[in-house]
Amino acid sequence: MHRSHTCGVLRQTDLNKDVILAGWVQRVRDKGFVLWIDLRDRYGVTQLVLDEERCDAALISQAKTLGREFVIQVHGRVIQREAKNTAIPTGEIEVLVKKLSILNTAEVPPFTLEDETDGGDDLRMKYRYLDIRRNPIKDKLLFRNKVAQMIRNFLASQDFAEVETPYLIKSTPEGARDFVVPSRMNPGQFYALPQSPQTFKQLLMVGGMDRYYQIVKCFRDEDLRADRQPEFTQIDCEMAFVEQDDILAVFEGLLQQLLQDIHGIKPTAFPRLSYADAIATYGSDKPDIRFGMYLAGLNEVAQGKGFQVFDQQEWVGGFAVEGGAAMSRKEIDSWIDWVKRPQIGAKGMVWVKCNEDGSYKSSVDKFYSQEDLAAWASACHAKKGDIILVLSGGKAQTHTQLGELRLAVAEKMGLRDPKVFAPLWVVDFPLFEQVEGDDHFHAMHHPFTAPKPTQVAQLDSSPASVYANAYDLILNGNEIGGGSIRIHDREVQEKIFSLLGFNKQEAESQFGFLMDAFRYGAPPHGGIALGFDRLVAVLDGQESIRDYIAFPKNNSGRDVMIDAPAPLDDDQLDELSLQSKA
RNA sequence: GCCCGCUUGGUGUAGAGGUUAUCAUGCAGGAUUGUCAUUCCUGCGACCCGGGUUCAAUUCCCGGAGCGGGCGCCA
Numbered sequence: 001m002h003r004s005h006t007c008g009v010l011r012q013t014d015l016n017k018d019v020i021l022a023g024w025v026q027r028v029r030d031k032g033f034v035l036w037i038d039l040r041d042r043y044g045v046t047q048l049v050l051d052e053e054r055c056d057a058a059l060i061s062q063a064k065t066l067g068r069e070f071v072i073q074v075h076g077r078v079i080q081r082e083a084k085n086t087a088i089p090t091g092e093i094e095v096l097v098k099k100l101s102i103l104n105t106a107e108v109p110p111f112t113l114e115d116e117t118d119g120g121d122d123l124r125m126k127y128r129y130l131d132i133r134r135n136p137i138k139d140k141l142l143f144r145n146k147v148a149q150m151i152r153n154f155l156a157s158q159d160f161a162e163v164e165t166p167y168l169i170k171s172t173p174e175g176a177r178d179f180v181v182p183s184r185m186n187p188g189q190f191y192a193l194p195q196s197p198q199t200f201k202q203l204l205m206v207g208g209m210d211r212y213y214q215i216v217k218c219f220r221d222e223d224l225r226a227d228r229q230p231e232f233t234q235i236d237c238e239m240a241f242v243e244q245d246d247i248l249a250v251f252e253g254l255l256q257q258l259l260q261d262i263h264g265i266k267p268t269a270f271p272r273l274s275y276a277d278a279i280a281t282y283g284s285d286k287p288d289i290r291f292g293m294y295l296a297g298l299n300e301v302a303q304g305k306g307f308q309v310f311d312q313q314e315w316v317g318g319f320a321v322e323g324g325a326a327m328s329r330k331e332i333d334s335w336i337d338w339v340k341r342p343q344i345g346a347k348g349m350v351w352v353k354c355n356e357d358g359s360y361k362s363s364v365d366k367f368y369s370q371e372d373l374a375a376w377a378s379a380c381h382a383k384k385g386d387i388i389l390v391l392s393g394g395k396a397q398t399h400t401q402l403g404e405l406r407l408a409v410a411e412k413m414g415l416r417d418p419k420v421f422a423p424l425w426v427v428d429f430p431l432f433e434q435v436e437g438d439d440h441f442h443a444m445h446h447p448f449t450a451p452k453p454t455q456v457a458q459l460d461s462s463p464a465s466v467y468a469n470a471y472d473l474i475l476n477g478n479e480i481g482g483g484s485i486r487i488h489d490r491e492v493q494e495k496i497f498s499l500l501g502f503n504k505q506e507a508e509s510q511f512g513f514l515m516d517a518f519r520y521g522a523p524p525h526g527g528i529a530l531g532f533d534r535l536v537a538v539l540d541g542q543e544s545i546r547d548y549i550a551f552p553k554n555n556s557g558r559d560v561m562i563d564a565p566a567p568l569d570d571d572q573l574d575e576l577s578l579q580s581k582a
Numbered sequence: 583g584c585c586c587g588c589u590u591g592g593u594g595u596a597g598a599g600g601u602u603a604u605c606a607u608g609c610a611g612g613a614u615u616g617u618c619a620u621u622c623c624u625g626c627g628a629c630c631c632g633g634g635u636u637c638a639a640u641u642c643c644c645g646g647a648g649c650g651g652g653c654g655c656c657a
Binding site for chain 1: 584585586592594606607608609613614615616617618619620648650652653654655656657
C-alpha cells in the first residue's frame with residue numbers, strides 16, 4: 001500500500017502516530033520559513049507542514065517544486081496544530097513531513113479544482129476526470145451510489161431478484177427512435193439498443209420470476225435537454241400476481257424509505273390524483289403540489305359580458321397568486337410577455353387585483369363590474385391582497401399554459417423549495433391519445449398497458465374513452481416513474497395492436513415472441529420504471545441530472561472528453577456491410 | 583427541423599466604430615516566523631471563423647461553427 005491512512009481520517013486521537021499519506025496537492029501555502037501543503041483525496045484534506053527548524057533544507061526545496069495536482073506520498077508524524085482550523089474535520093492536526101515522494105507530476109489544470117470552480121461547462125466536460133476531483137461532483141456521484149444501495153437493499157428485502165436483460169435487441173416501431181448496432185455476422189441487419197427492458201421483464205414474469213428489478217441503462221435517440229441524456233438509467237421493476245394497488249404500495253414504500261433515510265422525512269400516504277383532475281387543477285400531468293394556486297374555470301362568470309376575447313374562446317381559466325396584488329405594473333407586464341413567448345403561445349393575459357379594501361382592479365374593468373370580478377375571485381378562491389391571472393383559448397392548450405405560468409410564478413416567488421418533498425401518484429390515464437393527422441391511436445403509456453378491466457368491451461365501441469391501469473409517480477413536479485398493469489391476454493393484446501395501427505403481420509413480426517409467450521400461461525402482472533438519474537437529482541434538491549452521471553453527454557449527444565461519436569474506417573464499414581452517406 | 587442567448591489572456595469577465603483592450607484568478611520570479619481561497623512586489627498572457635458596410639471593425643450587418651436553454655420530439 002502507498003498509504004497507511006486516507007486524507008480524511010486523522011484526528012487528535014492519532015497524535016504522534018507515524019503515518020504514510022498519499023494524494024493530490026490541493027494547494028501549497030509558502031510562508032518562507034514554513035510551508036503547508038493541503039493533501040487531498042476522496043476522503044478529505046489533511047494539512048502537511050514543513051519548516052526550517054524541523055525539516056532539512058533539501059526536503060523543503062523539494063516541497064517548493066510541487067505544483068497543483070501533483071500526486072505525492074509523504075511519510076510523517078501526526079502533530080497538534082498551533083493554529084487550529086475548525087472548518088474542516090482534520091483541522092486540529094497536521095502531519096510533519098519527514099519524507100516526500102513525488103509519485104507523479106501534473107500539468108497546470110485548465111480550471112481551478114475548487115468547490116467553486118472558474119471552469120465553464122464545456123471545459124469541465126472535456127476534463128471530466130478533473131471535475132470529478134471536485135467536491136460538488138464527487139459528492140453527487142457518491143450520493144447516487146448511496147441511493148442505489150438503498151434501493152437494492154429495499155427491493156432485495158421485498159424478494160425482488162435482479163436479473164439482467166440483453167442490450168442487443170430488436171428495433172420496434174412505437175416510441176422513441178432507436179439507437180442501432182449493425183450486425184457483422186448478419187449483413188444488412190441491425191440490433192437496436194433497448195429503450196427500456198419492457199418486453200423482457202414481461203417475459204420474465206411469464207418465466208415465473210415473480211418479482212424482478214434491475215438498475216439498468218436505457219437508450220433513446222431523441223434530442224436532449226438539460227435533464228435528458230441519450231443513455232440514462234432506470235430502476236426497472238415488474239411483479240406477477242398483483243393489482244395496481246399492490247405495485248403502488250411497494251414503490252410508495254420505496255420512496256418513503258428513501259425520504260426517511262436521506263432526509264429524515266416521516267412517511268405519509270401519497271395523494272392519488274386522476275389524470276383528469278391533475279390537468280384540471282394544476283394544468284399538468286406531473287403537478288408540483290408543494291404549493292396551491294389551483295386552476296379554476298371561469299367560463300360561467302367571464303363569458304357573455306361583452307368581452308369579445310373571452311366570448312370567442314372555448315375556455316377561460318385562471319388562478320390566484322397569494323399576495324400578488326403587490327405586483328407592479330412592470331412585473332405584470334413581464335408575465336404578459338412571458339406567456340406570449342412562442343414556447344407558451346398565449347395571446348395575452350388578463351389580471352385582477354384583489355385590493356385590501358375589498359375592491360377589484362383589473363385590466364378589463366371596461367367589461368366587468370365589481371360584482372363580476374368578485375365572482376371570479378370566488379371561483380379562484382382569491383383573498384384580499386391576491387392577484388388573479390387569467391388566460392383563455394382552447395381548453396387543453398390553456399390548461400397547459402396556465403400550468404406553465406403557475407410553475408414560473410411559484411419559482412419566482414420561491415415556493416419551489418428543494419428541501420420540501422411532495423410525492424403523489426397520478427392515476428387513471430387514458431389508454432390512447434389521438435394524434436392530429438394520424439388515422440390510428442397512439443398508446444399514451446405503451447402498447448402493453450392494460451385497459452381498466454371493466455372497460456375491455458368498450459375497446460370496440462369507443463376506444464378513446466377507455467382508461468388505462470397506468471400510474472405515474474410524481475415528485476415536486478418531476479415525473480420520476482411510471483408504470484402499468486400489463487395485458488397478459490393474447491386476444492386483448494391483439495386488439496390493442498390493431499387499434500394502434502398494426503396489421504396482423506406487423507404485430508406478429510414485431511411482437512410475435514410476446515404474443516407466443518401469452519399462449520403458455522402468462523400470469524397477471526404489472527410494473528413500474530423509475531428514472532434513476534432524475535430521482536437522485538430531485539432527492540438531492542437539484543434540477544440538472546448531469547452532475548449525477550460520471551461521464552455525461554452534451555446537448556448534441558457528444559461525449560466531448562473521448563470525442564464520440566466518430567466516423568469509422570472504411571475497413572470497419574466494409575466489415576459491417578455499411579456505406580456512409582455523410 | 584425551428585426559436586432564443588452566448589463566444590475577449592490558461593480560466594472567469596469588463597468594454598467601446600479609432601484605447602497602450604479592464605479587472606480578477608492563474609502561471610513565472612522574488613519577499614514573507616503559523617497559514618488554511620496566505621499576503622505583498624515584479625513580470626507573462628486574449629478580441630471564434632468567413633463575408634460585407636466604413637478612411638478605419640474585436641465592436642455594426644449577414645452567414646457559419648461551437649456551447650447553453652427551449653419548442654417539436656422523448657410509447
